[in-house]
Amino acid sequence: MQLVQDGDPRAFEVVYDRHGGPAFSLAYRMVGNRVVAEDITQEAFLSIWRSRSRYQRERGSVRTWVLGIVHHRTIDALRRNLVHDRRRTSAEGLEEREAAERTEVEVVRRDEARTVRSALDGLPGEQCRVIELAYFGGFTHMQIASMLDMPVGTVKGRMRLGLEKLRRTMAGEAA
Amino acid sequence: MSAPDHDRYEDSAAAHLLDALPELEEQAFARHVMGCAPCRDEVERLRAAVEALPRSVTPLRPPPDLRRSIMDAVAADLSGAGDETAPARPALVARVRERFRSAGVGPRLRPAAAWVSAAVLLAAGVVAGLATDELLGGEPDDRRVAATVDESRLVEGSGTLLVPEADDPAVLSVNGVPTLPDANTNGIYQVWLVRGDERIPAALLSVGADGSGAATIPQGVDDADAVWVTRERAGGSRAPTERPVMSVSLD
Numbered sequence: 001m002q003l004v005q006d007g008d009p010r011a012f013e014v015v016y017d018r019h020g021g022p023a024f025s026l027a028y029r030m031v032g033n034r035v036v037a038e039d040i041t042q043e044a045f046l047s048i049w050r051s052r053s054r055y056q057r058e059r060g061s062v063r064t065w066v067l068g069i070v071h072h073r074t075i076d077a078l079r080r081n082l083v084h085d086r087r088r089t090s091a092e093g094l095e096e097r098e099a100a101e102r103t104e105v106e107v108v109r110r111d112e113a114r115t116v117r118s119a120l121d122g123l124p125g126e127q128c129r130v131i132e133l134a135y136f137g138g139f140t141h142m143q144i145a146s147m148l149d150m151p152v153g154t155v156k157g158r159m160r161l162g163l164e165k166l167r168r169t170m171a172g173e174a175a
Numbered sequence: 176m177s178a179p180d181h182d183r184y185e186d187s188a189a190a191h192l193l194d195a196l197p198e199l200e201e202q203a204f205a206r207h208v209m210g211c212a213p214c215r216d217e218v219e220r221l222r223a224a225v226e227a228l229p230r231s232v233t234p235l236r237p238p239p240d241l242r243r244s245i246m247d248a249v250a251a252d253l254s255g256a257g258d259e260t261a262p263a264r265p266a267l268v269a270r271v272r273e274r275f276r277s278a279g280v281g282p283r284l285r286p287a288a289a290w291v292s293a294a295v296l297l298a299a300g301v302v303a304g305l306a307t308d309e310l311l312g313g314e315p316d317d318r319r320v321a322a323t324v325d326e327s328r329l330v331e332g333s334g335t336l337l338v339p340e341a342d343d344p345a346v347l348s349v350n351g352v353p354t355l356p357d358a359n360t361n362g363i364y365q366v367w368l369v370r371g372d373e374r375i376p377a378a379l380l381s382v383g384a385d386g387s388g389a390a391t392i393p394q395g396v397d398d399a400d401a402v403w404v405t406r407e408r409a410g411g412s413r414a415p416t417e418r419p420v421m422s423v424s425l426d
Contacts, residue, residue, distance in 0.1 A: 024237035032378035116231035125385035134195035137391035
C-alpha cells in the first residue's frame with residue numbers, strides 16, 4: 001500500500017486485483033444491476049486512487065477501507081436516484097462469470113460469505129431485515145420505519161440489537 | 176463521560192454505522208459523538224459487525240474490461256496532474272445520464288417521493304427535538320400489493336410489494352419462505368421485473384432463518400406489468416429458469 005500512496009499505478013493494479021471482486025460484488029448486491037455496479041465500482045476505485053494518501057493502516061485493512069468507500073458510493077447513487085431505468089442494459093446476467101473452476105481465493109471468500117451469512121441468518125428476522133434494508137438497500141431508518149409500519153425508535157433499537165448480536169456471534173467464531 | 180444530550184442519541188450509533196441516518200441527523204450525531212465517550216465506545220464496538228456485512232455477499236467476478244477502464248482512468252488522472260480532492264461522482268452522474276439518453280430514456284431525476292420528503296422533514300424534526308412518532312402517520316402515496324404464491328412450492332409463503340411513487344425504489348417483503356440449501360453456492364431467490372415479454376433481473380432476495388426477507392428494487396416498478404420471484408443459481412441468472420414461485424401483478 002505504501003507504493004500506492006507513493007503514486008505507483010502498478011501497485012494500484014494489485015489493489016484492484018485483490019479487492020475489485022468484493023467491491024463489484026457488494027455494489028451489485030446493493031443495486032441489482034450489472035451496469036450500474038460497474039459504474040459505481042469504477043468511480044469508487046478512482047476515488048480510492050485520488051484519496052490514497054488518506055489510508056491509515058491502523059484504522060483497518062485495505063479491504064475494509066475499499067469496501068467502505070464502495071458502500072458510501074452506492075448509497076449515494078441509490079439516494080440520488082441514479083439507479084433508474086437501466087433495465088435494457090441489465091438483461092445480461094452474471095452466470096457466465098461464475099466460472100466452473102474457482103481460484104483458491106474465491107473458495108476462501110465463498111466460505112467467508114457462508115459464515116457471515118449464517119451469522120446474519122441467526123439474527124431474529126426483524127433485526128436482520130432492518131439491517132439489510134439499511135446496509136444493502138440504502139434506506140434511512142425513517143424510510144424503513146415507514147415501510148415496515150413501525151416507530152423510528154423501534155427500527156433504531158433493532159439495528160442496535162442486531163449488530164450487537166452479530167458482533168458477538170462473529171467474535172465467538174473467531175475465538 | 177456522556178454528553179448532556181446522550182439520551183437522544185443513545186440508539187443512533189448502529190444507524191450511523193449502517194449509513195442509515197438522514198443527513199441532518201448524521202451531522203448532529205457526528206457533533207454529539209465527539210463529546211460523548213459512551214457513544215464513541217459503542218461506535219467502535221459495533222464497527223466490526225458492520226464491517227462483516229459486505230463479506231456476506233456472494234462473490235462474483237467483475238467483467239474483465241472493468242480493470243482496464245479503471246486503470247485507464249488512473250492513467251488519465253496521472254497525466255492530468257490529478258486533483259486528489261476532486262470528487263469522482265459527477266463523472267458517474269454524467270455517464271448514467273448519458274446512458275439514459277443513449278437508451279432513449281430521459282434521465283427522469285424526479286422529485287423525491289412523498290415518503291422521502293417526509294423523511295427529510297422528520298430529520299429536521301429530530302434535530303429540533305420533535306417527537307418523530309407523531310409525524311409518522313403512513314404515506315398516502317405508497318401502495319401495498321399482495322403477492323400471489325405458488326403454494327405447491329412455497330407452502331407457507333406470503334409477500335407484499337411496497338410501491339412508492341413512480342420511479343422510486345420498491346421493496347418486496349416476504350414471510351414463510353424457506354431458505355435454500357446454501358444460498359452462497361447452490362441457489363438464491365431472484366426478483367424479476369416483467370414488462371411485456373421481457374424478464375429483467377431486478378434484485379436478489381435474502382431470506383433469513385425465520386423465513387422472512389426483503390429485497391429492494393432500486394429502479395422501482397414503474398411501467399412493469401408484474402414482479403416475479405424465482406429460485407436461481409448463486410449470483411443470479413440471465414433469465415428465469417423456472418415458473419415464478421411468487422408473483423405480484425401490477426396491472
